[in-house]
Amino acid sequence: MMPSCQVITTVIDKDGNTVAQNQIWMKPEGKGLDTAAVQPHTAGRRARDCESCHNNPKAMGCGIEDGQFLKGYDKGFVVDLETATGEIIPDSAVVQSPAVPALDHDLSQIVTRDDRQLVSVGSHWPLTGPLPASIRRKMERTGLCMGCH
Numbered sequence: 001m002m003p004s005c006q007v008i009t010t011v012i013d014k015d016g017n018t019v020a021q022n023q024i025w026m027k028p029e030g031k032g033l034d035t036a037a038v039q040p041h042t043a044g045r046r047a048r049d050c051e052s053c054h055n056n057p058k059a060m061g062c063g064i065e066d067g068q069f070l071k072g073y074d075k076g077f078v079v080d081l082e083t084a085t086g087e088i089i090p091d092s093a094v095v096q097s098p099a100v101p102a103l104d105h106d107l108s109q110i111v112t113r114d115d116r117q118l119v120s121v122g123s124h125w126p127l128t129g130p131l132p133a134s135i136r137r138k139m140e141r142t143g144l145c146m147g148c149h
Helices: 133-139
Strands: 002-006 009-012 018-023 030-036 119-121
Touching: none
Parallel strands: 030 119
Antiparallel strands: 002 030, 009 018
């Protein structure tokens, strides 16, 4: 899967008032942050390593670092000096990325480990969708080939 139409909207009316800020529009299957299906196997001269998908949570739809990468969009991001517990030290720190309240997961995450779909998949192609849980479970049988190979 790869990012497709991942639109987060801010709407300002003719008088300059913010009508909607960092809004994610919902679809029946989840947040309208569309992800497009791609062909995982290559037709090129050099084959992709099996582990690049079968040992990769992002390739299975669970997100970069299993959905932990950049988690926290719903709170916003401040990048500055901080204590070991995560408290920002300078009083003059500025928010680099304002909160997106509905984005409670990483943008690279499509499904949760318990098979809950988070975003729309392939809205332009009716037969696409996230990998079914049964396929993801088979893909995650990583390392089994190492016994013989």
